[in-house]
Amino acid sequence: MKDYLVLRVITKLLVPFILLFGLYVQFHGDFGPGGGFQAGVIFAAGFVLYAMVFGVASAQRILPEGILRAGIAGGVLIYASVGLLGLILGENYLNYSPLSHVSKEGQHLGIFLIELGVGTTVASVMMTVFFTFATWREE
Amino acid sequence: MADFEGLYNYWIVIVLAMAGLYIVIARGNLIKKLVGLNIFQASVFVLYISFSKVSGGTAPILEKGIDVYSNPLPHVLILTAIVVGVATTALGLALVVRIRKEYGTIEEDDIHSQDESM
């Protein structure tokens, strides 16, 4: 893709902002529109754009397969273990109130962690799927 | 017959869903079938979001001085359904790629005739 100068320059300019926007959507999701699902997809879209213009190999140098696979499982694990934490602290599964001494703050913290888990899994799955499609070759 | 006003959204949704269904059952190309499934799926999303709209309401993000909000529950259901939808679409596309590798075609008729002749 070395001939498409405009594409490469614009992509380099855009990718940091897409990733930043993804993080904003992730961590501002409690107050405005947004949350883990959207943030995960936007974050993945940034890397997909980069991989389409500069090649999957250079994108995978930043995010190797192993990290993405850890992310796929890790997000679900974060989610499930936050639920378990509530259970251990004497409440129902996925009740976040006991995470802090004030019930409201516990809920807020729980929602934050859950969204983090959702975002991790969604972003990792989307990137893995794209990389898998892009690198698959008929033997 | 009751008044037709306020049913426009549902009728468009029905048209979209039926077009998606038609593509799925009438076309033999597997990628086109998946596009048809996506169309059907998105039409269901529009149906749910149409349910949740309240006249004069606003987006369900609490703000002082606003009393009327649209129903947040369908939003939650559809939000997750969209992401699950793309994940399952990806799985379907992966299957299409594998079918193409095994059969050399993604047309349903050709796949069927190859299976028959075996």
Added chain:
Amino acid sequence: MEEAVNIVILALMAVTVIGIVFIRNLMAVVMLSGIYSLLAASVFVVLDAVDVAFTEAAVGAGISTVLFIGTLALTTRIEKKPAHKPYLPFIVVAITGAALIYGSFDMARFGDAEAVTNKHVAPYYLENTKKHTGIPNVVTAVLASYRGYDTLGEVVVIFTAGIGVILLLGSWRRGLTPPAPHKRDEA
């Protein structure tokens, strides 16, 4: 004004879908389905579902289109002419559609605040979200807290789909061994 925008965008969606039905160039079909998703996202904004619109725009018009194009690159771009005359599917679809339109007469009118769907649990969420969780976005609160089980299930579905794609196409036998060294791309 809102209603007018709603009507126009939904009509555009219908036109797009008619295009998708008749076009046989799969690349054009995929691009049209991306446009269709973007139009759906615009409808969601008009109908106050900003979170959903966000997701649909990023997923439907973005990732999903890219995945379809990736598949086209691995398979084929032109759909074969259908071998059969599509009379039977058309009859099935027409009957189903007629039944659904008949059913739509009993539905709550668009925007009705007194509809059953808007009177059941939704007021509870709207009233108590601030008190219970202290966050203003009700959609996030319902998603993560009130209906946390649902969302956990959805995340597991996404997880499973990801694993499925890796198993079908991925290099899972290669495991976690580092990828072969490569020379730097022309970046």
